[in-house]
Amino acid sequence: MSDFLESAKNFVNSAVSRTSWEAQKQLKVRSKQTEIDKLVDQRRQLMDELGQVAMNLYQQGALTDSQLSRLCASIFELDHDLRTRETQMQDIKNEAYPADQLGPAPTMNYAPPISGPSQVPPQPINASYQPQQNQPPQIRCPQCGNTVRPGSAFCRSCGAKVQ
Structure with a gap:
């Protein structure tokens, strides 16, 4: 019986020791991950600052690197597109439901189906028809x-001012 108790005691001590070691390991991993996260955050802040400096130089016409100019032009164009879409979204949000419109609008050029068997053969659809688009x-x-x-x-290819 004492061998059994000694064996159980050793097993429990081993399990506690292993659990303690695993907990210490997790604390070290979390500590190291926190250090890594801080470094990544500092890098992101520096990249943001670098981008801001490049954009400022680009706006002043003082950015000479063509690759950076092209990237800045793309960012400018995306910013413009973003502002346009935000304005469009705000316009959509501000749309009011017309009170006089209680149902769907009447369909134009609608002819009810002919009852009974049709004597007129169906007209073929012109597959080459393309509506004019402005x-x-x-x-x-x-x-x-x-x-x-x-x-x-700005041009997305070379960064030159277009307008």
Whole structure:
């Protein structure tokens, strides 16, 4: 019986020792992860600051690196697109439901189906029909000649000011 108790005591001591070691290990891992997270955060802050400096130089016309200029132009264009979409979203949010519109609008050019068997053969659908779309004219960059999206202030390819 004493061998059993001694064996159980050793087993429990071993389990407690292992649990304590695992807890210490987890504390070390968490401590190291906190250090890593702080370093990553500092790096992100420095990258943000670097980006801000590059954007300021770009706005002043003092950024000479073409690759950075291209990236800044893309950021500028995205900022412009973002502001446009935010304005559009706000307009949609501000839309009011028309009180006089209680149901769907009447359908134009609607003819009820002919009752009974049809004597007129169905007309074939013209598959080549393409509705005319009013597409804005393409704008070309004055510096590199690449196509620029309408409303863009800067070329995404070379960073040149378009407007």
